[in-house]
Amino acid sequence: MIAETVCSALSAAGLGIAAVTAYRKRFLAAARIAAYALVPVALVMTGIVDWVAGTAFSPTAWAGFGLLGAAWLLFASTRAVERRRGGTRKERRQARAAQRREAAAPEASAPALGPSTRPAARPASAPRTKSADDFSDIEAILKKHGI
CATH class of the missing domain: 4.10.860 (DNA Excision Repair, Uvrb; Chain A)
Known part of the structure; x- marks a missing residue:
């Protein structure tokens, strides 16, 4: 009323x-x-x-709002702990398995003949890029406007 x-x-x-x-x-x-x-x-x-x-x-409604708040806090805190630990349990297991695979054969990716004494070959001449053409267009526009 x-x-x-x-x-x-x-x-x-x-x-x-x-x-x-x-x-x-x-x-x-x-x-x-x-x-x-x-x-x-x-x-x-x-x-x-x-x-x-x-x-x-209504006291029942306020208790319901309190439970909703508690549930939200639980979701937020578990998410924060999950982020600090580095993901879910499944993601941590996959990361550990990948580390074990890398540790099993660390020399597998190294070259078999050792380091080379020759310097790395460079390409003969790189083709001219289109950026020079872009700048010429810009220069033409600036000249047209007297800048």
Whole structure:
């Protein structure tokens, strides 16, 4: 009963402010204020206010919100611990298996003949890239504009 009265008073006050705004010839703002002023009455008429008022003063509802918060904290903390450890159990097992494979034959990737005494061969001449063409286009545009 009190919630309905408060919502009705808020709507009446909002409509009064909208009327004053419209009197000042600010019709768009007045329409927007009137729209906001009608929301509390609409909530009362749909029954949402009764539901919210019943939920706000219900110990069972507050216990439910507390359990939701506890569940969220558990999810967040387990995720944080998982990140610190380096992933899930499956990911850690796969990482350990990959380390064992690498440790089993570390010389397998080394060259069989040892280091070479010859310097590495360089390509004869690299073909000219298109970036020079791009710069010539840019230069032409700048010259056209006198820069």
